[in-house]
Amino acid sequence: MTETMIEAYPRGFRAPGTTFMISGGLIGAVGAYLFQVIGANAIGSEAFAPISLLWTAFFILATITLVPIEQYVTREVASGRKAIPNAARATYWFVVAAAVVSGLFVIVTRESLFEGSWQYVVQAILLVVGYSLLFFGKGVLAGRRRFGEVGWVLIIETVVRLLAGIVAIQLFATAESLGWAMVLGGFSVLGMRWWRKDSGGDDAAPAPAIRFLGGYVGGSTSSQLLLGGAPIAAALFGASPSLVSVIFVTFTLYRAPLTLIFALQGRVLPYLVGLTGGTDRRRLARIAGLVVAAGVGLALLGALVGWLVGPEVVGLLYNEEFIPERAVAALAAGGVMAAAAAQITGQVLVAEGRTSRLAVAWLFGLVVALVMMVLYRPEPGLRVAAAFAVGESVALFFMWFLAARK
16 A cells, blocks of 8 residues: 555544444344344244245355455455456456355255245345445445445445335235345445445555455355354254244344444454554454453353343344243353454454465364264254354364464
């Protein structure tokens, strides 16, 4: 980045719009839960199961492919380079692959998980397409430090999806109609014309996308199978449609801290990019250590709170049929806090472009979780919750170890 460009943007966390970006993230998280609460209570746990699985599958794919794309674009733009067309060309095939995988997953499981409806196939593909544009736009805006506009992206997407969902329930009261409301949310922010903010240098060579995204996607695949795969794993282990919905709403509700981190980590990355290289490398290692220490404490606290009041919190928002077992609530809450700390710690590796280390940490956590599910065989809800909590804890410690090393 040139000296002129560095002077044009305040360093650290002094850039304007941070408060509004955080507010947008909070509104987005609350709006997502309201969408699920309204839809689930309106059509019931059994009928809501396809939406639970569609949301879960998309969440996994989005965090595997679209979040890394957003981070790559943010890093490129924060380094003074244009995202269009170079970053767009570099990430195009990742989006195509995600759309194909999303559609194929629903096709293969259409009869068993999606009531035989072809509408979910189309929705699964369009979700990836629409949100790929949204995540790319967030990367451009975050890299340009237009954090207030990132907040507007989060708000507009959430409000449009929520309003569309309410209208869909009033007019049709079907799961398929909620799926179309989800699709509309991704395309809703095109009216912001975020591509007009992509004004970096044209002559600067982009960072190698395959190396960056390959490691990041590899790590995200393992992390999101851990984080978002609980409802699908429970279904594969024989859980009833009602139990699948219970696990979905429980994990989604407790995922609030991590959902907010995914929305706002673009605010942190430009700051960490500025610390890469030289003596600031030690500062990055200290940041990673502090985050992990805080994460351990918060994971223990989260598990305790989940045990004491977790089912009651779910009961405040959903009907009685959605309330989880106390042990499932505790493990889900504690595991989510460990996952949140690991995600923040991983931003150090993203800033340095060492994304292959992300893959190592998350893969190790996933392997441990899979072994746990094979060896520990209680009812499906407790089985996947225990594996999730153990896997996320292992991933957190490996992330700290790899981030602290040179």
